[in-house]
Amino acid sequence: MMEPIKDQPTGQEPNVPEKASTSAVNPSIAKQATLDAFKKLNPAHMVKQPIMFVVWIGCLLAIGYTIFIDEMRGFNLAVSIILFLTVLFANFAESIAEGRGKAQADSLKASKADVMARKRVGQMIETVSSATLRKGDVVFVRTGEYVPGDGEIIKGLASIDESAITGESAPVIKEAGGDFSSVIGGTLVVSDEIEVRITSNPGESFLDQMIALVEGASRQKTPNELALSTLLTSLTLIFLLVVMTLPVFTNYLGFDLSGPILIALLVCLIPTTIGGLLSAIGIAGMDRVTRFNVIAMSGKAVEAAGDIQTIILDKTGTITFGNRMASDILPVGAATTETVFSGATLSSLADETPEGRSVLELAELRNMPIEQKQLDGAEIIPFRAETRMSGLDLADGRRVRKGAGQAIQQWVADQGGEIPSNLQETVDQISRLGGTPLVVAIDTEILGVIYLKDTVKPGMREQFDRLREMGIKTVMCTGDNPLTAATIAREAGVDDFVAECTPEDKIRVIKREQDAGHLVAMTGDGTNDAPALAQADVGLAMNSGTQAAKEAANMIDLDSNPTKIIEVVEIGKQLLMTRGALTTFSIANDVAKYFAIIPAIFMVAIPQMELLNIMRLDSPTTAILSALIFNAIIIPMLIPLSMKGVSYKPMTADQLLGRNLLIYGVGGVIVPFIGIKIIDVLLASIL
């Protein structure tokens, strides 16, 4: 059934699930983060972030000055406190980002408790602790028991409650063989019994990996993050040179600058804003993906998602519902619309397949009568591969059939019936449109043709339009013939399609796109998707899929919703943009800080510098402290933005650049002028 399109939440911000609300930082996380912020003051941790490490060293030096030097003790103390807060704020940002992951990890850990497993030993069954299970062990799990470890069902079928992992409460059916055979440790068998071969050793299970990932324990700097921090470190080194050579010059000119003043100048100039938030941005990006119920195996994959230019999607199950629905019923020969509908509905009364049900739904939609009572006393003829038709032998002796064109024609001809002259034409027409024709006949008369059509999921067209606006090309892969594929492709609005597609074709398409310089993402669930998932730059495997697919992919969607790749791409873009925005902002801030601090530090020795004090700050002391305070408090003020990410709307590169430059570049120049002036006015009234 089609749902009204307008209710689909596409074409807007990514539809974040309810539990992924980004604004709320609950008090317990904040409390934990504050504690962690202090713990992170450990130099062994600080040294990993060169920029904040410089601030930390500066802070320690300033504290030393405060203790041992009598002059300007109050000012030095103020500098020490502000610098301490600057470091603390940066640590707090990182802890907050980590804290949200930790909360999720804790709930996962709860489902990781040891359970008793019934392990097969020879012909016997032995009850052991799940923690002792190794790869290759075989266990039996029955209704009400927890699956003791990740594994593959080798015998049986069961419905399993995976809500501990996916949050989805409806149980899923898993069975031996095929693409739905993998089970995850910690999930609950709700019915039936299965025999499972364990596929992971203790500590290496899917759950273990997930916990490590969301906790950020195995977090490594991503390529772009590494490159950015290299550049920021070199800017820091340049400013270190600037500040360290300054006392030589002033000494020659006959005046001295105190250590804390130089430290204040240094801290104002180095890019502390982005330096303090950089790792928080990365962690929060990963976290946003996790909140979408997608587990990214590395931050690198999330970053790569932002660069994706081609997405390869399966038709069936992703773009279309995968079952054919009746979209029209066309009369042939002497039949009228009424008679053909009557025949079609009669033939489908007992048909429980989606195709059969869709015929009745169509009739209802068109207000055609459905003669339900005809079923009484009728004999049901089920579909068989040999006959390729199904239907009813009614109580009144009429025999109603629908089926493949050839089969029905043969059947009618055998009874001496006529083949209407326009049948072939109608059948061909439907085939041309990409549909599947089902011919309907009663006894010797062919009434018409049911036009079965694969139906595109609602909202897909909008999704693809949005992708196009993001500059991403979509390629649909399907096993259908080119005609059908072309029709669905046109209807769904994909940019390209590959018909009669084999798994090898998928890899070929990916390689072709990669050779053209594109980064490719694809989704898949079957074992034969695994090589393609590995070849793609971003491979998103469905949680419902096989172990092989999950291992080859670099992301796993716990909800098994293939279209989620689109949201992942948006999160990747947001991550990169947030980094760029805060870097631009941080560097643009330097203009105002220079105007505040440069005249201030030289004004005592060179009174004429007052001319450069264009912000008319109250005094050298308030000017330096204001710049420093602004520099510190801008970090916590930007934590929400780092967590949430810069808002993203699909548009061309020029529009995006213009918009973000205006906000973060021009804004970055203006905001500190205002901020520093306000702080200065406040300070002047207090001091």
Place this chain on the structure above:
Amino acid sequence: MWTQFLLQFWILLVIALGAAVLLGRYIGTVFAPVGIRKTDWIGKLERRLLLLLGVDERKQDQSWVGYSKSLLLVNLLFFVGGYLLLRFQGSLPLNPNGAVNLDWSTALHTTISFMTNTDQQHYSGEALSYLSQTFVLGTMLFVAPTMAFTVCIAVIRGLANQPLGNFYADFVRFILRILIPVSFLFGLLLILLGVPQTFGGTVTVTTLEGAKQLIYRGPIAAFEVIKQLGNNGAGFFGANGAHPFENPNQYVNFIQMFLMLLIPMSLPVAYGKMIGSAKQGRLFLGVMTLLFIMMTFGMAGSLLANPTAHGQELRFGQIGTILYSSITTAAETGAVNAMHDSLHPLAGLIQLGNMMLNVVYGGTGAGFLNVLLYAFVAVFLTGLLIGRTPTFLGKKLETFEVKLMAITLLVPPFLILVGTAVSMYVAPGVGAISNPGYHGLSQVLYEFTSATANNGSGFEGLGDANVYWNVSTSFALFFGRYIPLILMLAIAGSLKAKPAVPQDEFSFKTDTPLFGTVFLGTVVLVGALTFLPVLVLGPIADWLTM
């Protein structure tokens, strides 16, 4: 006066831009990566010369490592040869004036200075023999600009996704096709306009008062034209462009300014042609020109603060002096027609700014390499704003390139600030300052800025003819030149090896006015803010306390 300034400035700018566009297109054609191997008579001469060197350029495209090695090898050969000739010039021929051997530090400094296209002179022009003038300095005037030019061309080829080319082929081609013909043409013009050209020795004349006066002469016109065209800037005489033989009149002054701008202005045009997007080239040329206009107007503005004629070369007037000193620092030539030391502090500020930015055209090749460096930085910093990994011309800028960019960015501040700070601390450094206080700081800062940016002009007033200054500035000259050249080659080599991401409307554009603004902002924020504190203590304090 303003009318005269505006008239001269705009006429110069229009003529120079027009000529640069033509030259740039020519460079873009003859240095095009593959396919176009010229078959005219110069092409045949080129090939014959290369075969003498054992190079068949059709087979010998070099990697960035190979290109760098050849570059360094050739530089080393010229350096050793030049050093030895200067050390023993006293006993060598072509020395009618009896010049003596240079001491080791002066010879070292002079050789490095000339090989790096800086031409900072700690000796006086009259201290050299004709052999040294012609065969050491004269040769280097051709060779030195060629070094940065070849690297610049190789880097552009890399960005255009083509083989980097062959160093020797580029070396020979630039000298044969650009430097020699243009020098010859303008050399004749200078002779016609009254610049002397002779191998005759010093003339001794008796003045009206009966005193004896020595008049030095030499092949000045030839020297002068390549000095300006190659952004060398060495004076044949100690007084450089203020000497009436080097720069006899307004017309010669004008031609010199034109020649300084010609090649630096033409490179963005050549770049546009070689990467197949004239628009990209025009954008860089536009931004560079905008900076040039702002800087020169700023400098002219200092005249308002200093309406007296103090510090100006009277033969060219205030306008001729200001324009010349703006261009010589903008194009990193270093020729001077007045003593920069005696101009208004704000003029000094702008001269320093020109050299610190080193992209307001910048020297032959080196200037445009700096433009590309800042463009990379601008792309990396703001490219993320479109939600993709930053790409320059479709090539991703990743950790390796960013590391090299970061080191290259560090070089000028390190050399300038550390060099200045050390000199302000040690006795021979401080002792050289003739005018203590803020102005003294400016003198030292200028010396190291000029050395690092391979400009070569002096603020003057600094007693720099001694071992300390020769050795300390040699460091700045050497590292300020070669580190950026090699690292930029490495970046180009690495980018060339990457697959190109196809460009569409969702890729970062480097040819829009928006990117021009970003580029300008990066140059100002990253390039200039670094030096603001020291500039405030030097020329700005000098001005505020006047």
